Amino acid sequence: MEISGARILVAGATGVLGGLAACALAERGARLALAGRNHVRLAALARDLGGPPARCFEACDLDQCSTLGPWAERALSGLEGVLVTVGAAGYGAVEDVSNAMAGHLLTVNALCPMAVLRGAAPVVADKGFLLAITGGVPGPAGPESADDLAGSADYTASKAALSGWLGVLTEELAPRSVAVLDIRSPRLDTGFTERSLTGRPPALPPGADALKAVYSLMDSITST
Numbered sequence: 001m002e003i004s005g006a007r008i009l010v011a012g013a014t015g016v017l018g019g020l021a022a023c024a025l026a027e028r029g030a031r032l033a034l035a036g037r038n039h040v041r042l043a044a045l046a047r048d049l050g051g052p053p054a055r056c057f058e059a060c061d062l063d064q065c066s067t068l069g070p071w072a073e074r075a076l077s078g079l080e081g082v083l084v085t086v087g088a089a090g091y092g093a094v095e096d097v098s099n100a101m102a103g104h105l106l107t108v109n110a111l112c113p114m115a116v117l118r119g120a121a122p123v124v125a126d127k128g129f130l131l132a133i134t135g136g137v138p139g140p141a142g143p144e145s146a147d148d149l150a151g152s153a154d155y156t157a158s159k160a161a162l163s164g165w166l167g168v169l170t171e172e173l174a175p176r177s178v179a180v181l182d183i184r185s186p187r188l189d190t191g192f193t194e195r196s197l198t199g200r201p202p203a204l205p206p207g208a209d210a211l212k213a214v215y216s217l218m219d220s221i222t223s224t
């Protein structure tokens with residue numbers, strides 16, 4: 001897809017990856033709609049990017065999440081793509097993580113992106129794209145080593161749920177040539193793990209360069 005001129009929703013734009021992605025898309029000429037939780041950072045980003053439509057949302061309000069795609073489609077008079085960069089980290093041995101926290105991680109990391117993309121799927125243009133960031137999904141070709149995964153069962157489960165859902169969505173949207181991008185990111189230097197909602201992240205070497213990851217994400221979009 002040609003990014004220049006494409007109308008794209010970034011949900012999670014107030015986060016590090018979301019903000020970098022929004023700036024990279026704007027530099028390449030995309031027309032953006034921004035959604036994020038933090039209204040101060042959202043307003044600042046929108047100002048920096050020349051005042052695109054912007055809306056606050058809470059990941060735990062799934063019905064609100066599903067309205068973002070239709071809102072962006074109306075605000076931009078069309079929608080070619082959606083990026084969901086919402087996520088929350090949480091650590092701890094399985095017996096140390098409360099059920100409430102496990103439910104929260106599942107909601108923010110899986111049900112929220114699903115709800116955003118569920119709402120966006122009917123309104124995104126044919127040949128458009130829907131993108132979410134997983135990572136932390138174990139498997140033969142997965143990016144995470146066993147060391148990276150220790151103490152992250154609930155986070156890993158939430159991303160695995162999202163990844164499985166995206167796989168089925170890929171098949172469902174294939175007749176319309178809508179690309180579903182499951183970005184299996186390795187650990188990045190965004191400070192994400194330090195913002196863990198519970199427990200402490202394992203001591204690991206610094207993550208990879210987030211800006212490079214965003215450039216590679218731009219390549220993934222361009223090659224759809």
Ligand SMILES: NC(=O)c1ccc[n+]([C@@H]2O[C@H](COP(=O)([O-])OP(=O)(O)OC[C@H]3O[C@@H](n4cnc5c(N)ncnc54)[C@H](OP(=O)(O)O)[C@@H]3O)[C@@H](O)[C@H]2O)c1
Pocket residue numbers: 012013014015016017018036037038041057058059060085086087088108133134135136184185186187188189190191192193195207
């Ligand atoms: N960084 C990594 O190492 C890494 C690796 C693999 C995958 N990922 C995934 O990449 C995505 C972006 O991560 P990041 O590194 O950019 O971290 P980040 O800066 O912490 O971004 C997370 C985003 O999620 C939003 N969020 C969290 N809880 C929310 C809630 N209840 N309601 C609405 N928004 C909520 C945050 O909103 P606020 O701005 O209001 O805080 C923030 O915009 C996440 O899905 C993460 O799982 C990251």
